[in-house]
Amino acid sequence: MTPSTPTRDRILDAAMRLFGEQGYRGTSVAQIERAAGLTPGAGGLYHHFRTKEALLRAGIERNLNRLDALRDIRRVLGGLGDLRAELTLSARYVLAELDGEEELLRIMLTEARSRPEIVEDAVRQLVNTTFTEFTAWLRESAGVPEERAAAVASVGLGALFSSRVMSGLLKVSPVGVDDETFVATWVEMMHRMLTPEES
Amino acid sequence: MTPSTPTRDRILDAAMRLFGEQGYRGTSVAQIERAAGLTPGAGGLYHHFRTKEALLRAGIERNLNRLDALRDIRRVLGGLGDLRAELTLSARYVLAELDGEEELLRIMLTEARSRPEIVEDAVRQLVNTTFTEFTAWLRESAGVPEERAAAVASVGLGALFSSRVMSGLLKVSPVGVDDETFVATWVEMMHRMLTPEES
Amino acid sequence: MTPSTPTRDRILDAAMRLFGEQGYRGTSVAQIERAAGLTPGAGGLYHHFRTKEALLRAGIERNLNRLDALRDIRRVLGGLGDLRAELTLSARYVLAELDGEEELLRIMLTEARSRPEIVEDAVRQLVNTTFTEFTAWLRESAGVPEERAAAVASVGLGALFSSRVMSGLLKVSPVGVDDETFVATWVEMMHRMLTPEES
Amino acid sequence: MTPSTPTRDRILDAAMRLFGEQGYRGTSVAQIERAAGLTPGAGGLYHHFRTKEALLRAGIERNLNRLDALRDIRRVLGGLGDLRAELTLSARYVLAELDGEEELLRIMLTEARSRPEIVEDAVRQLVNTTFTEFTAWLRESAGVPEERAAAVASVGLGALFSSRVMSGLLKVSPVGVDDETFVATWVEMMHRMLTPEES
């Protein structure tokens, strides 16, 4: 019951990596044990987690907590004064966040249908929080009126999100739009959206 | 359910539905047989498909062919003269396409990691084709210079795509941005991007 | 119910060949049908044989009948006057017989344990008949006293028989004893056994 | 039956017995498990053997090792001084060896065609070794010239071998030649072959 035993962490690491690579169902308890340095098939895993599903739950939670620690960086963003600069930082930050949690993202997308209860919280934290914060930033820093903010955030973050779904999950990089160009285009798009059009 | 449709088709229907709901691994051959009106576990499925995997392959192919009939995006769009109207149609068309193939989309996202060879072609057809055609439309109709077109298409279609990944796969509708608002915002964003900014 | 339909024979041919190559259990009805020019798995075989086992039974019987036709040649043997020549012919004849029915021999050896009832008759005809005739020849032509004849035949024919079991079934040819040498040695051995030893 | 012997051995015993009785294909893993005191169909066998085929392989190897202990034929034979006595011992020894490994012999004959790779080594050890040693004995003790030795061994051992194939595998005992008579006849035959004929 000592929740910080090294073995427990090794199991979590191995499990999340394998879940990300092969899916939850595609990963056997024996495989996880082997990857964690335990005897495969001996059930040593069950001294640390009551169930394979409990392990998934714990793994997702741990990754989310790790994310929370990083999310404070967000506060650094504000107050640059330059809208373009702040947008660029925002984009890079969101993409980096998604990249850092590619594993988690993959698990969530893969298991979303079969275990909605488990994934619900994770999605709320990984997606909704970012969404809410970005919406708030749009209102406060860019002066976007309330009713527009959510919609603009939805479109803007969606573009970033899907870029990572494509590359990380579907292994598709449409044509040859590299990250830099993608971000630059996104920034310009958002910038035009946030500045009044002089018609 | 309708025992008059040919068995092969009933199997395909059942399989694609179940694959979409429970994933490929999560769906047993017996389940598919039962859903197709065959005796579960008797292997009647194997008179029509050599392998469970061959069934997946055939199912994906069938759905893609069904899509191909609808595919000629530019024909639908062309010649309205009004950029805003054409963009709105574009958005609605792409979203409708994704909605109509929610099942296929779900399978592709879920199985992309474990069976990349199978999904590769499907992705190319479902994602890349749309991408290529939209890029072409941007160049020809909206007069976007070549080097920008791909990047703009990437951002624009990405936003649409992710909206469906969120709602269809993750069952997340961030805040309360309904479809109409989402499309309107997207159209405005694209429109500003495609018309010269008078600085 | 026309027992001489070409199809029936094609099935028998295919079945016996496949049974010899892969064993009875290792050969599926569908395989036999395919090899006989019928649609595999459609059960066309069952218009000619009530059961897979009935097919085996009929196949063995047919091969045995074929053998019976040849066995009269045996009468040609007698009366050469020269013991050595007659022994040589005997050896060659028995070996040729075993070679010609290698398929049948293989099936019998393979299925002997699992279906003793079927194989019983075949063994009696293929082995015992030859044994009885050879014993009779020993008595009549070589003048071997009754009580010795059976034992000598047993040892002599056994040597021939095992040579074919080794090469045909076990694919073993011990060292480099070619057929000619083998027969010559066998003939000398039998000849010494059949002529009174002058001590 | 004896639940105290290690499970692995009980599985091996059961498997070899059943393989001998019903053939490899004819024996199901569940049957073996039941005979070994495990729950049939639960796959407990797979904790000890990776595959049904690996089990066969291990079983054959174990039986061969058991044989090796007894194998030193020439040590048993040598130095009696009397050729007849030594031949009698030889015959009895070889027959006893074949009787003791009737199970193995049956498996080898039955599976030789379908799994040649597995049986190859076994044949080499069970047949060829005996053959080689007997050949050597013929040369050294009985003074048979090199070129004759192999052929004589081939005929002589063949007779012994086939006697066991007949009785053990085909359940045929031609006429009523009992073992004693058979051996006596064989010894006389070999003896005449090994002593110079005074013409």
Add this chain to the structure above:
DNA sequence: TATGAATGAGTGTTCATTCAT
């Protein structure tokens, strides 16, 4: 805390056989 051994339920797949057409 870790292991070796076991188990119940299930996996995809094969196959001999039947039957309406």
Add this chain to the structure above:
DNA sequence: TATGAATGAACACTCATTCAT
């Protein structure tokens, strides 16, 4: 006479989980 489709029973093998040691 032949076929397409179906079925019941079996198959080898996997896996999450338990438990005595």
